[in-house]
Amino acid sequence: MIAAGYDCEIFDAGPGRVVRRSRDGRSLEREAAVMRHARRHGFPAPEVHDADGADILMEHVAGPSxxxxxxxxxxxxxxxxxxxxxxxxxxxxxxxxxxxxxxxxxxxxxxxxxxxxxxxxxxxxxxxxxxxxxxxxxxxxxxxxxxxxxxxxxxxxxxxxxxxxxxxxxxxxxxxxxxxxxxxxxxxxxxxxxxxxxxxxxxxxxxxxxxxxxxxx
Structure with a gap:
């Protein structure tokens, strides 16, 4: 685990990728679909590679908040x-x-x-x-x-x-x-x-x- 938020944890998944996982096991597939939609329309959301239940495999966004x-x-x-x-x-x-x-x-x-x-x-x-x-x-x-x-x-x-x-x-x-x-x-x-x-x-x-x-x- 490399980071943790209010309801999710972030895990390293190899070069340039992370897994975002919900703490309570809720599905993140809707969230992944929203990010894909935003990105398709030119908004700077992270790239989503895959989503399965409580996990999203996504771009590792490197930089300070x-x-x-x-x-x-x-x-x-x-x-x-x-x-x-x-x-x-x-x-x-x-x-x-x-x-x-x-x-x-x-x-x-x-x-x-x-x-x-x-x-x-x-x-x-x-x-x-x-x-x-x-x-x-x-x-x-x-x-x-x-x-x-x-x-x-x-x-x-x-x-x-x-x-x-x-x-x-x-x-x-x-x-x-x-x-x-x-x-x-x-x-x-x-x-x-x-x-x-x-x-x-x-x-x-x-x-x-x-x-x-x-x-x-």
Whole structure:
């Protein structure tokens, strides 16, 4: 094993390849199909070689995350926020496959990542790669922007340099998306995030404070 995330582990599978395996044994075949669809439409998702049940055999994406790069060079936070916005704009041009689940109660036909934050963007010599498509759905682009907005504004960070960079990162991101289209979806995205993850008390409190200031009733 070379890495581990919230619900998956990554194993070396030889030169240039890794296996992404779900911790709970759930099938990752839908996630693999989403990545293939995104890549076919020109979006920088990792290449998928094979998928079988709980395993995806995929490209080994080598490079630091955008989160690590921001911690290393907080003066580039605005540049990184603009990159996140550009990736979401690019993704919003991709029509979702008809078989992909719809984001609950929010109609639309665009491909949504629904977890596109600096930790899920890897910086490679060939440009960014967006990983971790477990939450992908079909819906309106404003939903994806709301999800990233919420994470950038409220997710706890380990490095003081990241806390200092947060405002610049978020401001540049919002400059590159449509906040008016995202704002109506903030409460629903907060509810989804709270339901899907066991968030610490301080993050839950941060989400509540954020919603009080940003989200419509």
């Amino acid at each position: 955008l989160l690590d790069e921001t911690a290393r060079a907080p003066g580039r936070a605005a540049e990184h926020g603009a990159l996140l916005a550009a990736l979401l704009r690019q993704l919003s041009a991709v029509r979702a496959p008809g078989w992909l689940r719809a984001a609950a109660g929010r109609p639309g036909n665009r491909l949504l990542h629904l977890d596109l934050h600096p930790g899920n963007v890897l910086v490679t010599a060939d440009g960014p790669r967006v990983v971790d498509w477990a939450n992908a759905a079909r819906g309106a682009p404003g939903v994806d922007a709301a999800c990233t907005w919420l994470i950038l504004a409220t997710a706890p960070v380990a490095a003081p340099s990241l806390e200092d960079a947060r405002a610049d990162l978020l401001a540049a991101f919002l400059d590159g998306v449509d906040p008016a289209a995202a704002r109506p979806h903030l409460r629903a995205e907060a509810a989804r995030r709270l339901a899907e993850r066991d968030l610490p008390d301080d993050e839950q409190a941060g989400i509540a404070r954020f919603l009080a200031g940003e989200a419509p009733p």
